[in-house]
Amino acid sequence: MLTNNKAAPFDLKDACVVAAHAVIAEHGIEKLSLRDVARKLNVSHQAPYKHYPSRDHLLAEVIRRCFNRFTVALNARETNTTANDDMRCLGRRYLDYALSNPLEYRLMFNTPWPDVEAHPDLVVDARHSFNVLRLALTPLYVEKNLTQDDIDADALFVWASMHGIATILQSQVMDHLDVSQKVIERSAAHVMQMIDRALNVREIVAVAESAMPPPD
C-alpha cells in the first residue's frame, strides 16, 4: 500500500475535499467548480476526476465530513447528570455550531443534496448526527416509560425548532423584518426555553390537574 517512510506524497484526493471546502467557506457553494479546485491545487482541470466521478461526488464527500465534525461537536458537550440538563447543553452546542459555522450548516441542511441513492455514505453520517439527539432524549423517557415513537416524535420537534431558528437567524431576511436587535439576539435562547417548556409541560399539567378540576 502506502510506504510511509518518506514525506507524505501529496494526497490529491484529500486535498480536493479540503480545497473545495475552503472555496465553499469563502464564497458559498454556488461558486464551487471542479476546475477552480484543480487550479488552486496546481493540477490539470481533469485531475480531480481521477478521484471523484463527478462534481456531485466531491460535494457529497465535503458534506459528509461536515456531518462528522458536527457530530463530534455535539458529542463534545459537557457530561450531565440529568437528562433535562443534557438536552439544554445539546441545544446550546447545536445552535453554537450552527451560528458560528453558517456555511457548513447551510451545506448540511439547506443545500439540495446530490442524488441520495448515489451517496449512501452521506446518509449514514447524517443519520449519526440525528442519533445524537435521539440518544440524548432517550433517558428522559426511560424514566417515564414511553415508547421509541414518543422519543422520536419529540426529537423531531426539538430538531425542527432548533433547525428553524438557526436557519432563520442566518437568512438575510432577518435583517429586514423590523424585529428589534434585542429580540434577535435572545431568540435562540428563547426558542430553547420554549422547547424546554413544551417538553416538560406534562408534569406541570399533571400537577395542575391533580390540584384542581380541568379549566376551560
Next chain:
Amino acid sequence: MLTNNKAAPFDLKDACVVAAHAVIAEHGIEKLSLRDVARKLNVSHQAPYKHYPSRDHLLAEVIRRCFNRFTVALNARETNTTANDDMRCLGRRYLDYALSNPLEYRLMFNTPWPDVEAHPDLVVDARHSFNVLRLALTPLYVEKNLTQDDIDADALFVWASMHGIATILQSQVMDHLDVSQKVIERSAAHVMQMIDRALNVREIVAVAESAMPPPD
C-alpha cells in the same frame, strides 16, 4: 401605454416568470437557465434580457410572487373568535402550504437569495408574509399586556418550529432516519401541539403555582 383593444400581444416579461416558475417546479431551481426559458417561449436567448438585467433578477421576481401567493394562502384561513384558535388555523395553513408546494416553499426559504440590496421588492413581500404571523399573535398579547418584543420573540419561535418541521419533512434525509412512518405522518401535528403547549404554559404554570408550593 397599452392599447388593449386587440388580443393581448403576448407579454414576454410576464411569460418569462411563468415559464421560469414552471421549469423550477418541474426540475428544481438548479436546472433553471435563461436560455431554457427563452427556448420554451420561442424567442432568442437574449430576449429575456430586455426585461430582466440578469438571471438573478428574474429569479427574484419568481420568488417574490411565491411570497405573494403564500401570504394570500395564509390570509385565506377561516376567521376565528379566539386568538389561540387563529394561531392553530394559521399553523395548519402554513404547513399545508409548505407540504403541498414543496418546490415553492424551498424557493422562498431554502434558496440562497440573490443579493438582497439589489432586490428590495423581494424583501418587502417576504416581510408581508412574516407580518401575517405577527399579526395573528398580536391579540393574544393585547389581553396579556405584553410588549411588541414579547410578541416578536414568540412569533420567531412559532415560525422557527413550523419552518423547521416543514423543511425536515421535505428533506430527503427523513426517509433514512429509522423513524417510523407513523411518527413522520403525525410529526406536523405534534409540532403544532408542542407550540401550543409552549405558548400557553404560562397559564398552566400560574394555575399550578397558585395551587401548591413551587416544586423542585
Next chain:
DNA sequence: AAGTTTTAGTTGACAGCGTCAACAATATTT
C-alpha cells in the same frame, strides 16, 4: 527480472451556460 496491467496524471474537444456588443425592426414621442 521482465512484461503486463492499473493508476494518476496530462491535453484537447464539445455543448451549455450567462452575458456583452452590435445590429434591425417596430412603436412612441416630438
Next chain:
DNA sequence: AAATATTGTTGACGCTGTCAACTAAAACTT
C-alpha cells in the same frame, strides 16, 4: 415626418462539467 426608445435578433467570449485519447509511473503477475 423625423428622432428616439423599445423590443427583438445574431454572434462572440469565457466560464463550466464532462468525454476521449494519450503518457508516464507504479504495482502486480509470472
